[in-house]
Amino acid sequence: GFPAGSEFLWPFHHRYYWDLTQRIYREELDPDFDGPLEAGRPFCAPGTPVCDADYDYASRPDAVREAVSRIALTGRIGKPLVTVHGTLDVLLPISRDSDVYARMVADAGRGRLFRYYRVDGGTHVDSLFDAFPDRLRPLLPCHRAAFTALEEWIGRGVQPPPGRTIPRPASAGPEELLTSCPLAP
Known part of the structure; x- marks a missing residue:
């Protein structure tokens, strides 16, 4: 996995x-x-x-x-939920974890309450970004963007962008990767 x-x-x-x-x-x-x-x-x-x-x-x-x-998870969420998961997570492999949960939410008919952002090059611990800045993308900026989107969704009814895989920009340097993670394309 x-x-x-x-x-x-x-x-x-x-x-x-x-x-x-x-x-x-x-x-x-x-x-x-x-x-x-x-x-x-x-x-x-x-x-x-x-x-x-x-x-x-x-x-x-x-x-x-x-x-x-x-x-155990069921996918039967009752409130808006945003999930952010790195594609290179080797503690909780994305194919065995959040991908499965996203299907559970959809199968439970709760997809309208869910946004799922797969972060290309993200792993479970951002501390490894310093060791592999050319291969990894820190998740913290993506978590911040997702939390802000969730606050807007719950507090003001502004729906976040559809879930998607957020690419790791090829031309982005460490400073940009550490500070930016747009949820929308």
């Missing part, structure tokens, strides 16, 4: 996020998986007893699925 072209981000996310995130969420939703051990064994190899690398959700007790269902 990781986006093509994101391979250069994998080492950083492996070192700092993937294992930790898996163990934190698994511990919250299925604390009995590893018994008294809290949040599993960091960076364990498959085959290690109670290793999150071997976690099999389908084989877990019904209580685990019930815990997940209590926080």
